Each structure stands twice: as C-alpha cells, then as structure tokens.
Amino acid sequence: MSREQKAVERARKAFFTGRSKSLEYRISQLKNLQRFMQERQKEIAEALKKDLKRSEFGTSLYETLGVESEINLALKKLKEWAAPRPVNKSLMTISDQVYIQPEPLGVVLIIGAWNYPWAVTVGPLVGAIAAGNAAVIKPSEVSAHTSKVMEEFLPLYLDKELYPVVTGGVKETQELLKQRFDHIFYTGNGMVGKIIMEAAAKHLTPTTLELGGKSPCYIDKDCDLTIACRRIAWGKYSNCGQTCIAPDYILCDPSIQDRVIEEIKKNIKEFYTENPQKCPDYGRIINQRHFKRLMSLMEGSSIAVSGEHNEAECYIAPTVLRDVKPDAKVMQEEIFGPLLPIVTVNSVDEAIKFINQRDKPLALYIFSSDKKLIDRMIAETSSGGLMANDCLMHFSVSSLPFGGVGDSGMGRYHGKHGFDNLSHMRGVLLKQLKMEAVNKMRYPPHTADKLGWARFFIVRHVDFGSLGRMAMLALMVVFAAVIIQKYFTD
Ligand code: NAD
Numbered sequence: 001m002s003r004e005q006k007a008v009e010r011a012r013k014a015f016f017t018g019r020s021k022s023l024e025y026r027i028s029q030l031k032n033l034q035r036f037m038q039e040r041q042k043e044i045a046e047a048l049k050k051d052l053k054r055s056e057f058g059t060s061l062y063e064t065l066g067v068e069s070e071i072n073l074a075l076k077k078l079k080e081w082a083a084p085r086p087v088n089k090s091l092m093t094i095s096d097q098v099y100i101q102p103e104p105l106g107v108v109l110i111i112g113a114w115n116y117p118w119a120v121t122v123g124p125l126v127g128a129i130a131a132g133n134a135a136v137i138k139p140s141e142v143s144a145h146t147s148k149v150m151e152e153f154l155p156l157y158l159d160k161e162l163y164p165v166v167t168g169g170v171k172e173t174q175e176l177l178k179q180r181f182d183h184i185f186y187t188g189n190g191m192v193g194k195i196i197m198e199a200a201a202k203h204l205t206p207t208t209l210e211l212g213g214k215s216p217c218y219i220d221k222d223c224d225l226t227i228a229c230r231r232i233a234w235g236k237y238s239n240c241g242q243t244c245i246a247p248d249y250i251l252c253d254p255s256i257q258d259r260v261i262e263e264i265k266k267n268i269k270e271f272y273t274e275n276p277q278k279c280p281d282y283g284r285i286i287n288q289r290h291f292k293r294l295m296s297l298m299e300g301s302s303i304a305v306s307g308e309h310n311e312a313e314c315y316i317a318p319t320v321l322r323d324v325k326p327d328a329k330v331m332q333e334e335i336f337g338p339l340l341p342i343v344t345v346n347s348v349d350e351a352i353k354f355i356n357q358r359d360k361p362l363a364l365y366i367f368s369s370d371k372k373l374i375d376r377m378i379a380e381t382s383s384g385g386l387m388a389n390d391c392l393m394h395f396s397v398s399s400l401p402f403g404g405v406g407d408s409g410m411g412r413y414h415g416k417h418g419f420d421n422l423s424h425m426r427g428v429l430l431k432q433l434k435m436e437a438v439n440k441m442r443y444p445p446h447t448a449d450k451l452g453w454a455r456f457f458i459v460r461h462v463d464f465g466s467l468g469r470m471a472m473l474a475l476m477v478v479f480a481a482v483i484i485q486k487y488f489t490d
Pocket of ligand 1: 114115120140168170173190192195209212213243244334362403404
C-alpha cells in the first residue's frame, strides 16, 4: 500500500470514529491551528523568504494575518454555522419541522499552490475542520521550504490521523488522486485543474477549483489617476506579481496611457526604491522555469518601464509594457509575474467587448468616478469577483465568496462560504404521524376533487414572512384541514 493510500485510509478511519463531528473537537483543532500560526511565525516567515524572498512583514501582511482572521472567524461563528437552518414552510408543511442541517462530507483532499502557500492550503483547511471533515493536506512541492514546515510542524498541533500532511510532487499527487475522497479542493493552474476533475469524476467526487487567468483592469479617463495607479502598482507588484488576482493587464484610452505609465513608474520607485533588486519588500520569481517563461512573454512588446532582470537571482524588476497588441505573446496566457501590459481601447464599449471575448477572469478591476460606468461593467461582464477603485482587497473580506467562474474556477471559500462549500446541506423534513386526513388527497384512488385540493396545497407558494401572517395562515390551514377531513371522511 502506498504512503498516500495509507494516509487516506487512516484519515477515513479517523473520520469514521466520529470525533471530527463534535463541535468541541472542531473548536479544539481550530484553536490548535491558531496556536500553530502564532507560535511558528518564525519558521513560516523564514521558509517563505527562502521560497520567494518575501519579507517577514510581507508574509504577515499578505498571508498569515488573513489565515489567522479566518480561524478567528470560524471559532466565533462555528456554532451558528453548524446549527440547523430553518427554511420557509409551505401550506403542506406548516405544522412540520423543515430545516437544512449542514453535515460533514467526509475526507477532503486539499491540494495547494506555491504563491501564497498558507492562504491556499491552510485557508481551505479552516473550512474543512470547521465543517467537521477529515482532510488530507498536499502542499505544493514548488514552495519546497514552506511545504517542509507544514510537514514537520502541523502534525505537532493537529490530529495527525484526521489531518495528515502528504508532501510530494506530480507523482504523489496523482497517487492521491487515485483514492476516493468526498471533496477535492484544488488551487493552481487550469491545465492541472482538468486533470483533477478527470480523476474526481472516477469517484463522482465534487471539486472546488481555485484557478487563475488574466484579470483585466480598466481605467476610465474620469478618475484620479494618481490614486488609481498607486493602488494598481501595489496590486500588481506585491509578491512579484505572483498573485492569482493581480491585475494582469490594463485597458485604457490612448490619451491617458502616458500619464498611467508615469504614475506607475513613480509608485514603483516609491514602493521599491530606484533599485528594487536591493529592496527587502520586493521578492523574486519562484524558479528558473517561471523566470524564462516570463522573459519570453515580453518578446515583441515595447517596454515602457524597466524590464531589468537577473537570471541567476530569478529577479525581474517591476515592468510596464506599452501599446500592447491583443495578439502579443504577453496577452495569450496568465502572466503571473511583474509585467504589466497596457492595451489601449477607445471606449468603454470596446473594453467590455475585449473582456467578454476572453475567458471569464478571476477578478475584474474598474477604476472610475462614474457610478453609472461601474454599474454598466457589473451588468455587462462576468468574473469571479469584481472590485471598483482598488485591487486585491476583496480577497480579505470574509463575508464575500472567493472563487472563480468558467475558466477561472468553480466553488468558493472564505468565512461561512468555506464552511458551506465543504458541508453537505442536508434537507430535513420532520413530520408527525398525525393529520392523516390531509394526506388523503395523494393516496389512490385518484379523483378530480382530490387533484383540485392537491393543486391548492402544492402550487401556491405562500410567503410566511411575518409571524402575524403565519398565524393567520396557520388558522387557514387548520380550517382547510377541517373541511378536507369532513369532505373526505364523508
Ligand atoms: P503548483 O505548480 O504548485 O501546482 C498546484 C498543485 O498541483 C501542487 O500541489 C502540485 O503538486 C499539483 N500538480 C501539479 N501538476 C500536477 C499534475 N500533473 N497532476 C496532479 N497534480 C499536479 O501551482 P501552479 O499551478 O503553478 O499555481 C499557479 C496558478 O494557480 C496560477 O494560475 C494562479 O492564478 C493560480 N492560483 C489561484 C488561486 C486562487 O485562489 N484562485 C490562488 C493561487 C494561485
């Protein structure tokens, strides 16, 4: 039996003991996870420094604070999320109990990516634990130092059987994918996303795919370009552009292109100094393969800002490309690096058409002071998430679902959305062995009269919004029941 198979079997066996279902146990495990995030800050930061040359402040600000906030929220809200959720009643169910009972799915496989390895691996784990599941955690081999920290330290805090960490690359992940899971939560690129879905289909396993894509950023002429470009420069060059929701490219009117370039250039200098290579707040490309990929993406486009690089260090400076043609190399795939192409469009109609002709993006950014224009963008495009006048920040709002649509993925998480996504929403109807007369309309022999009553009860969707109305309707139902009883028992 392979190591992967053993880990899954152990997790399933542990799940069947039922301990992950108790709310007390879920809370204790979440508290352990919280303690892990606090006590192992040093190891986490050091590993990310080695993997991405990310600064300690950057790691806290862009990643671990968010994970801690997710754990805190789950601890605070778990009882509420896990409680039965009463739903609207109909005339047929007025005297019954009708509710949704969230229940654990079973064993969840979490496959993480390397760019924000804690957010995309431990983030979904928070939802999995909160929802009462077991989870097999497969961190990305690409962020090797971080993966080692997860493997070494997580089992010191969490139930090793319920939440095993399985490290490895493609071979190990594919071995895992042969096993049966109750949900697969994958973060990474779309090509592998298809492999995941194919493997999941063999067991009819539901999947969440947190993918990427090219997230457009439209800048309207009617906007404060100084502020807009500062926020865009921050959103683009954080983590060296290796952010799934980074603005991938800018769409703007040709008349503002020069100002946009100047403003972004000014902010690059302000954030990362004259020499970003020496700046502790500016990271590196994850590896040589991605470095080479990014260098080749620049081919055929004019560089407006920087373009400096150093292969030995996997360094590419914050770069802006101007007058980029839609068929340029850099516009054919997700950039996932510090290159910011500007494509000019002559109107908002052209921008909308440009966006809609391509895959549905994970994020869509609009910078404008015109509320009507923003509303139009919302109404006439589609994307995983949308933000006006800022970048990335929607990721930090736990009450918003985070996930893609179409080519940018399926499923969602963060806060209650993560809990719900990894729960089965069981519909429960509890009746009593009374009021049998009401049921006569559904028992043979079927007659036109009975069908008439059935129509009355089934087709009408009565809104039981307020208690007062509910009481009145209850009276009506009792009245109807009395009539039926009389009618059918005659
Ligand atoms: P990656 O190379 O770390 O791969 C992700 C995971 O898939 C890893 O655990 C890896 O072991 C596994 N994997 C890779 N190839 C596989 C194969 N052939 N079969 C089975 N498993 C395999 O990460 P990546 O794909 O380079 O990540 C970058 C992509 O992820 C970008 O497209 C980015 O936009 C996206 N992303 C999305 C989100 C989100 O929340 N939507 C977050 C981060 C990254």
